[in-house]
Amino acid sequence: MAEISAETDRCGIVALHPILPADFPAVGLFLHQSLNARIPAHRWVAMMSPSWQVDGPNHGFMLRDGERIVGVQLAFYSTRDRQAGTVRFCNIAAFCVLPDYRVHSLRLLRAVLAQPGYCFTDLSPSGIVQPLNLRLGFRKLDTTTALIPNMASMLSIGGMRLVTDHASIAGRLAGSDLRIFRDHRSAGAAEHVMLVDVDRYCYVIFRRDRRKNLPFFATLLHVSDPALFRKGRGQLFRHLLLQHGILFTLMELRLVRDRPLLSRLLPGHRPKMFRSADLGPEAIDYLYSELTCVSW
Template sequence: MLHLAETSAGTGKAEGVVLQPILRSDFPAVGLFLHENLNARISAPRWIEMMLPSWQIDGPNHGFMLRNGEQIVGVQLAFYSVREAQTGAVRFCNIAAFCVLPDYRVHSLRLLRAVLGQPGYCFTDLSPSGNVQPLNLRLGFRKLDTTTALVPNAASLLATGKMRVVTDHDAIAGRLAGADLKVFRDHRSAEAAEHLMLVDGNRYCYVIFRRDRRKNLPLFATLLHVSDPALFRKGRAQVFRHLLVRRGILFTLMEMRLVGDRPRLSRLLPGHRPKMFRSAELGPEAIDYLYSELTCVSW
């Protein structure tokens, strides 16, 4: 899981630890720190690429870090965006990769408070580790309903249907308009976002998914965005077959809050990964997974 709090016992060093915002000039050092201490499968150069979101935003920082002298000892990444809601434009801050060295664990809360201390944002944490969740709840976060179904894509091999699955980016862009087109343009080059479109005559369902690991096996597609759940339900078997045959992905993970129901040949997972948010003006129905670490960071 990407969003981790260090759990090893530490000495609680306090001398000389400074809290600083992460700026573009800090990317090389932060990328190396995350590669060495959070996820070694992601190289330092790839961390650097993923820290810069694919959409245009004038954010105040890229998160916060702790330094002891010249040494980085803790990092909390953040991704910022401005989204349209029924109440108007809403500023979002998605808090992402969190890592603190064992000896400096006592300072972990400083990182989180620095991010949450920025006024005027709706905050999301879409990959909180187990020991971060209680802390988030104390700080005013709420849990989303992430009830998830596991779909074996092979069950759709014999499915028939007249809908088309479109994957060419230019063809997808040619069919989209308005808010859907903006979402595509903003995420077209996002590291972890993959795109396809289910087409039925003049109707379409635009889907964004990411490849995921479970038990360290990279066999899963996780749905992040489904623009037309009703059309998706009609043609989802063709999507599952495409994921298996064209992408080599054995299983699809789909949250009920995104798609409404599940195929007969699927099962609800007994445990599902939590996602959390904190907002004074938005309810859970207004929270999605776009413009976040889930589209930017592949792990």
């Protein structure tokens, strides 16, 4: 695909291009060097190809000064079933522009948003990006978050079982839950567990997260049955501590519906935003996004 546009400033001619698979090695190296050095370039490359099948128009956009990459905005595309019908999503992610080229930053975001027919999500907007998103029509989700310490003494109510084997999880799932599992089974940041109570289950996806640069947190991304989760969450918290060495669990109340007694609400909540002409916040989740693909 040909470049989309070019602008000239004191840095030279800065061209805007869609990110295609042939660009992955160079983009991965740029993100490793300029955005997050903890993630090796080859892992950035792997993350740019999502674990689900989708016919996306690109993998985001990049800025080039000559042959040199100076800015990147990744994008993850998906097609989802909602009450309103089939909806196309575009999750914008991993935004980075070198300091001398920040004047061109808006070109990346505008290029993504100029694509018609998508509901757009930004699930990790920086402090600088948030007011810009609001001006461009994005809305904030309610990300009120409770933090709970994971303790070995925690047990589930009623003797529920916790299942971690992928084959066993897949054997219990059906319908959209099974599709979600298959699509995210090999996603780079997604971990899968299931709480089972006789003939009911709660399918949970979580990711390991950092807070204050400490990798001791689990963030819940998907909870299929909040009522059943309430009964069995103690066993999950115990599992996270003993099997993963994760000290704390972070859970947004919009996912779990109620706050555990031993938890505390965080004074500041990491923002998440979306833009859609048709969907409300209840239709937005964290699947098929950078949160399942990119571990930082």
